Amino acid sequence: MMLLHKTLLFVICLASCYSDATQPIDQVMEKLIKLISEEQILKPVKFKLPVWEKQLGLYRSEIRLDFFDKPYEAELRKNKFIYVFDNNMFATGWISTVLLEANMYGRAPQTIDTEHLSLAFDAIEKFHDHNQNESAVPLMTFWSQIYNATTNTWESAPDNLRYLITDLDKNLLIIEDILKTLGVKNIAQLIDKLRTSSASFKDVFEIPPDFDDTYLNIGFGVQLKLLQDKYPSLFQRWVQTNSNMKKLIDLTLQYAYRPSSQLLDQNTIDPRTYFWLRDFVRDNPQAIIVTTWAQNIAEVRKVAHQGIRMPFNLNNVDVTVGANVLYGITSAMVYDLLDFKTYFTKDMETLYFSTASLIAWSIKNSMKNRPDLAQVYYPSHYNFLWYGSRTLFLLELTRRQQKSLPDVFNRVYALLADVYRNDVVKYFKEHVRSDLSSYDDFLGANDTNIFGKAEPTGEDRIFSTAQTVNVLLASFAYLDANTGKLKWINGSKQIEIVQTMTNRSVSWLLNNSFKYQSFNCFFSGSVKGFNQLPFWYPANTYQYLNGTTFDPNRFDINNQSLVDTIVGVSGYINETIYQHMIEEKHFNVSTPTTFNGYNVPGGEFPFWSSQPYTYSVTLLALAQYNNLDK
Template sequence: MNFPGQLILFLVILFPFIDKSDGFLFKKTIKETLVALSSKVEERQPKEDKKSSLVLPWKLDKGTYESVVKLNFHGAPEMVAIRKNFAVNDNNMFVTAWITACLLEIQALGGEFKPKREQIDLALDAIGKYHDKNVNYNTSVMTFWPQLYNDTVKKWQSTPENLLQLFQLSDKFPVKSVEELLKLMGLGDIATVMDHLLHEKDMFAAAFHIPPDFDDTFVNIGLGSLLKEIPGYSDLFAKWQSTNSNLTSVLHALKRYAYRPHSNNTRVNTIDPRTYFYLHKFLAATNKTDAAFVPTWIQNVDEAMALSDKGVAMPFFVNNVDVTVAANTVNGLTSALLSGLFKPSDFDSDIQHIYKDTVDLIIYEITGNFSSRRDLALTYYPSKLECFWFTSRTLTILRDFYKKAPLPLKMLEDVLQKLEGAMRNKVTADILQEAIKSADGGIYFDDFLGDGDFDIKGNAIKYAEDRLFTTSMAVNTLINIWTSTEGDTLAFLNNTPSSVNETIQQSVKWLNDNILGTHLKPWNAFFSGSGKGQASLPFWYPANRKEYLNGTSFNDDMFPDGLFLVGFEGTLSDEQYNILLSQRHFGEKTPIDFPGFNPRGSPTGFFPFWSSDAYTYSTTMLAFAKYLKIK
């Protein structure tokens, strides 16, 4: 057999770089990248309390991975400049818990790379401070932000110190002079934005004093489940257990605060009008008559109204259902049951009811384009691929457990079957459809950050600021869907489409080529405000419960003075609900369509989002670690 000279030369050059034990051409480089990313993640976890810089006043808490709050301005260059340059460090439980979960999953894989135990230890110390302090018993109910005690109102309040300090600094800012100067410079849009921000600062500040939530609560439960099952981590699991000695507290909370639209109890049948707008389609399609769903907040309407003046209340004083929160809660429940943190007997009929209905809702939304209102269904977590990944984690643990032993509850077999069908079909097709081939043959995925801008001539510019993160989400999700554990390796399922295999390989190649570069930002929108501009505020959606906080009702001809709630109570038929949709609410028509996260329009059409470079690096590490285990 004759070989062309060029091919022989190519093989001679290539041979030293092939890691033959792994079988893929570029895996040796991936291992090196994995180590480099590990250093980047570690650098972003303070070993002690400190300031973010000598100039900026932002506090960084020991053990809490760094994240920043940014504003999703888009469009003209001056708007882009705000998005790129405005950033306030924020200390929260969520990003620390998820980065730690990624590191623990990597450890559980048993690959060559081992995360540092010190990082896990520091993170557990930090996370242990986020248990809700407004109860007089040990609880595993968790908060997003640290709580500080307010002696005046005798309550522990969620307190994002850096964000609150930002608003305090604005009191000393020469606003009018700066606004006039901006207008003279032809930057009237920025002046408008500044005026809008400062006008709404009291509302923003009040929204920071939130109650505990099911998202952070069950992410913490998931961490405990991972720690329990990793060999050699018994001491770290014991540390986690020391602050989580009353695990059933989260189940009691779930039963108390579940959203039950068909109930006659107004404490639990009232929901954010935006939630009912997208969820109404699911209720109509499934004909459920006694539904129960995981909500976001561990609080009900009555409690929010009573505690609003004490600084412990849900935004808008009403709960909502976020599909991503639901996915994380289902994962926490599932992993805790399979790991033995919960006993099957802990899952009484009501917990199983909430679990099954919530799974049905998740599947309906992830396979149905989130009811065409991603901004409402993913209330706080705008990345749909992140939601896909969270959901795929539950599929993985159910599948791997079922290969070894019967599932502890019969209903889980049905859940596994439903998740398999949804993730292998609609979700996989959705992901593959969004794959973009790069010029060098790699594959990447984009979401929305930096993808709605234009230059001074009006030409579109794509900065792709969440491309790295979104691609890591796609890889992790596809690997979870299409591989299973075989001994100490991962293996593709027998019927894995070649397009999936190719997409994983080429996306890993693209990530490996780009993750350590400086030409793309490692940003993400792992969390956001619930309002994505004017169109997704709750006031414009049909509501049948409009009350001042003292319980007095009002109509929506105009905005009332003082604090009030707008909610949807109970359920309506399609015909009745459509009548409400045809009406104006507070003088505005209901926004039916999702305009995207970067619509052209008013300069005030922005929203806050939370980004963490360390989170992007850790999810990429996990994608690489999983890829290296595929045989």
């Protein structure tokens, strides 16, 4: 009788605990959905300081400056009034994607209705590259383009930054008056830093299309295809402007990095990129690696002065871009998006495998201790890991459904399964905070109080913790086609550890999702201080845009500009020779060989943050956890 009594108490406790646990998760998800919805622009706004331009349908995204350390400097980073609203495709593309996935793979209230999804869709559609001479090419830009009648070209423009800097002195006076009215302290320091930073901001106005936004759009298109029953008109509208898959593949290969090629356009890369991945290039000489920009040297020579140029006139490799492209290709192949399979050539197979191999190699080798160069535009390591894990999740689903794909997809599955189910788990173990539940990236990590004592503020803690959950679920769970539930993958040595880590982090999110700043660093400028300028790294190609070469040892950097030069690495440099080059000075500056973190004196940099992006990935983590077949 006593045993029966205890058993009944245990069962009642379990039922009670389950009931208590599920109610908060529903409440938190409903609040997250509401907060995300409130951050979508439902009425367009024109620029007139202190009012920022806001494009209809986009979600909130802000440009901030990564000041840190003393309280007044940290305040310049996180103050709710000190930012520039930014109209970009990337944040809205990911938020829309995540809202749909929270219902596709998770159990949550409806995350977005047709009306609001249509608004986001229409906004994203405006980010197509209008300089293409063929129709329906799904090549996308980070910022929407404006037409320049003088040059007869479409230029990508961060509108609010452009407006701000066009009449900088007048606008800074307005900002100063606003801040005084609001009672913001240390205004002089802020104005001085803004004035100093404005010169570097000008360089971001002229970028060409990129492959991370492009393949984000491809993944979004696949979602719309799969959800045609729910959103019947959107996929057909997407097809009308994105159907040219052959051209997309041609462009992806045209601008890829091929270190063994004899062509300058294919074998030349940013010296910072070569510095961190040269061992990979040595071991994989026939690799074809996806790059960031849809532009090459021949093109930048022609159009640089028309307002379309890669930063520093050279392409680079960012592993986060690679992870986005990898998922876009995978989803397009798995669901045969507009005959994508038909155009998947041998070179595309090589690019797919090379890019996946680089991602796996980078994780195993800790980015060769240079995450600042490997993730040159996307510093958030947790975000990068999630982007990569999405491909593993999709390939796991494909294998269980026994879909037929080229063998290269099995090889990529093996690579990603190994690194995500071993090395990434180890990374999380080593970087979990003392509470064994939450994770920090770097925003606010080096702040101090008025006494100079370390006082981290955890501004990206919600984002990093949510993305950790999303990575673990994508790496160790699969969607059961029969039940619609997520199930843990059996047989992994790590599964019990992963389950414990996931439970703890979800519990933390339920208790803390609204207690910290909801910042993230989903994007940044490529230069984060003096040491990240590409000119200080070894190179073997020194040219002006007109094609003539120059001697860097005779270049007077104090009186000559490097703006219209090409300083890069062509082909592969023997490592013994390269080591000697590292020991030399370049433009009279020593090679920066170490990375001391993002929060270093003189290393302040602009970063892009989006509160609704943080809320959406948190919603995804909770929705998927809520759908786990525990």
